[in-house]
Amino acid sequence: MTEMILKTFDWVPEPPRGFVRDLRVRWALEEAGLPYRVEGVPFKDRDADHFAHQPFGQVPWLVDGDISIFESGAILLHIAEQSDALMPADPKGRSDVIQWLFAALNSVEMAVLPYSIFQFTGDDEQTAGRQALDGFLTARLGHMDRVLADRDWLTGAFSVADILMSDVLRLVDRFGGLAEFPACRAYVDRAVVRPAFKKAHSDQLAYFAAAD
Secondary structure, rough: OOEEEEEEEEEOOOOOOOOOOOHHHHHHHHOOOOOOOEEEOOOOOOOOOHHHHHHOOOOOOOEEEEEEOOOOHHHHHHHOEEEEEOOOOHHHHHHHHHHHHHHHHHHHHHHHHHHHHHHHHHHOOOOHHHHHHHHHHHHHHHHHHHHOOOOOOOOEEEHHHHHHHHHHHHHHHHHHOOOOOHHHHHHHHHHHHOOHHHHHHHHHHHHHHHHO
């Protein structure tokens, strides 16, 4: 089996550590039991090769033989297609997982990102735009809380969709934003006690700390 190469920054400041998106990929690879190694790229001096693999100058990207994939959702789907532990092979099960994978990115994370930027920057000015964005997030979290009220995982069994959705919600939880959404909060709690998450999380923290 070919060893995959996970590309991420060689260092990041402390605030985003534990939340850089290579964590999602590490987690999926650990759940799937697939061999991989991590290679760093410069955080500050991003060269032409970086942009050739990731046109926005971000991380992560994954190299699997002669395939190079960027965007965490696309990477997770690529990994899931190689593991019954992350996505079932039958068409219905596969479809259910894929739709929730996209929902995590398009319906939930797009609402979470403005909130997280405000939180990271300490911007608490209650402008009309800010209130509208906060209301958008509250609505999406309300929908997710109803979905998760009667199920442990999105499609019945744990899947790659849960890696992505719980990681998105984990960022909200970092700032206490799930306090009024108990089903979402319990869902994140279930996800982060998984051994594969714990290893991926501790490995990422150790990786960035070693570069200090």
